[in-house]
Structure formats: structure tokens, C-alpha cells
Amino acid sequence: NAGVTQTPKFRVLKTGQSMTLLCAQDMNHEYMYWYRQDPGMGLRLIHYSVGEGTTAKGEVPDGYNVSRLKKQNFLLGLESAAPSQTSVYFCASSYTRLDQPQHFGDGTRLSIL
Amino acid sequence: GIQVEQSPPDLILQEGANSTLRCNFSDSVNNLQWFHQNPWGQLINLFYIPSGTKQNGRLSATTVATERYSLLYISSSQTTDSGVYFCAVISNFGNEKLTFGTGTRLTIIP
Numbered sequence: 021n022a023g024v025t026q027t028p029k030f031r032v033l034k035t036g037q038s039m040t041l042l043c044a045q046d047m048n049h050e051y052m053y054w055y056r057q058d059p060g061m062g063l064r065l066i067h068y069s070v071g072e073g074t075t076a077k078g079e080v081p082d083g084y085n086v087s088r089l090k091k092q093n094f095l096l097g098l099e100s101a102a103p104s105q106t107s108v109y110f111c112a113s114s115y116t117r118l119d120q121p122q123h124f125g126d127g128t129r130l131s132i133l
Numbered sequence: 134g135i136q137v138e139q140s141p142p143d144l145i146l147q148e149g150a151n152s153t154l155r156c157n158f159s160d161s162v163n164n165l166q167w168f169h170q171n172p173w174g175q176l177i178n179l180f181y182i183p184s185g186t187k188q189n190g191r192l193s194a195t196t197v198a199t200e201r202y203s204l205l206y207i208s209s210s211q212t213t214d215s216g217v218y219f220c221a222v223i224s225n226f227g228n229e230k231l232t233f234g235t236g237t238r239l240t241i242i243p
Contacts, residue, residue, distance in 0.1 A: 061235055062234055121166050121178040123178065124176040
């Protein structure tokens with residue numbers, strides 16, 4: 021049972037480039053989330069999804085877009101990367117929002133030069 | 134939004150020692166979780182504990198929801214316990230999103 025899988029694990033981009041981070045979960049969870057973690061800080065929610073075909077903004081959504089075309093996948097896109105987006109990105113999923121703990125992927129370390 | 138404060142920010146202990154980590158939150162909550170982020174960056178869910186007490190091996194947690202705090206106890210610390218411990222909550226009156234504290238960095242010395 022893989023749980024939550026993020027790809028890629030590491031990436032270096034130049035300012036202005038675009039890329040997509042992929043999150044896949046095999047637990048049939050309805051809810052999926054994208055967080056970023058900056059040095060010395062806790063995680064901050066970027067976007068989340070409460071089911072296939074739905075997305076919603078979190079705490080720090082600017083500069084990111086997301087899509088949930090399939091229940092098991094949640095994609096995070098950076099259209100024009102900026103150095104301020106250098107961070108570690110975590111994907112998480114949960115069966116329901118309030119009743120169940122969130123399960124996290126191993127993270128994607130992204131550097132923008 | 135809800136504020137989540139963790140203390141202490143840093144803790145260095147000898148192997149075998151016991152420790153208590155605290156999480157204070159500014160509003161009533163319906164979801165509280167403790168996570169361990171290991172030195173490799175992986176986040177592991179330790180407890181889902183909006184109220185009451187739970188135990189799992191050497192770890193236990195207590196949440197006193199009426200007084201807006203939670204405690205994580207680690208007994209007989211091992212070097213593998215090193216890492217950052219995060220508390221995260223969902224407020225009863227907010228936007229139902231998980232808000233993380235800034236963490237407690239625990240270092241266990243052999």
C-alpha cells in the first residue's frame with residue numbers, strides 16, 4: 021500500500037519556468053491538500069480539494085493552480101516560478117475533513133533560481 | 134484565524150530522558166493532530182486527539198479542549214525520536230482547514 025506518493029522528489033527551476041507537481045493516493049480518500057513548508061515554519065495550506073472535480077483556495081494560493089480530474093490525483097502547477105516559491109511542498113489526503121487524520125507524502129523539494 | 138503556539142521551540146535531551154511538549158490554541162477546536170517530522174523530512178501522524186488522552190507505546194497525548202491546550206509526552210527518549218513535532222488544529226469557527234504550529238525541534242543525544 022503506497023499511501024500518498026509525490027513526484028518529483030527534487031526539482032530546480034529557473035525564474036519564469038513552469039512545472040507541475042503530481043500527488044497520487046491509493047486510499048480512496050475524498051479530500052486532498054497541498055501545503056508548503058518554509059524553513060523554521062509549520063505547514064501552510066496552498067489549495068485543497070473536497071472531491072473529484074473540485075478545488076478551493078487555502079491560506080497562500082497566489083502563484084499556484086491546481087486540478088483534481090481524477091479522485092486519486094491532485095496536481096499543483098506553477099505557471100511562472102518565482103524565487104519566493106522555493107520551498108518544500110507536501111501533499112496530504114484524508115477520508116473526511118474532520119473525522120480522520122491526514123496522511124502525508126514525503127515531500128517535493130523545489131528550488132527556484 | 135486561530136493561533137497555534139508550541140513550546141518549547143527547541144529541546145535537547147539525553148537518551149532515556151522524558152519530555153513534555155505543549156500546544157496552546159486560541160479558539161475551540163474539533164480536530165487536533167500531532168505530527169512528527171523526522172530528519173529526512175517525512176511527516177508522520179502520531180495522534181488524532183481533539184479531546185481526552187491516547188497512548189501509543191512510549192508516546193502519549195492529552196488534550197484539554199476546555200482549556201485550549203494539548204500535551205505530547207515522550208518517555209524513555211531514543212535517538213530516533215529526534216525531529217520536529219507539530220501540533221495542528223481545525224477551529225470550530227474558522228474555515229475548517231488544518232492550521233499548524235511552528236513546531237518543537239527535539240534533539241536526542243546518545
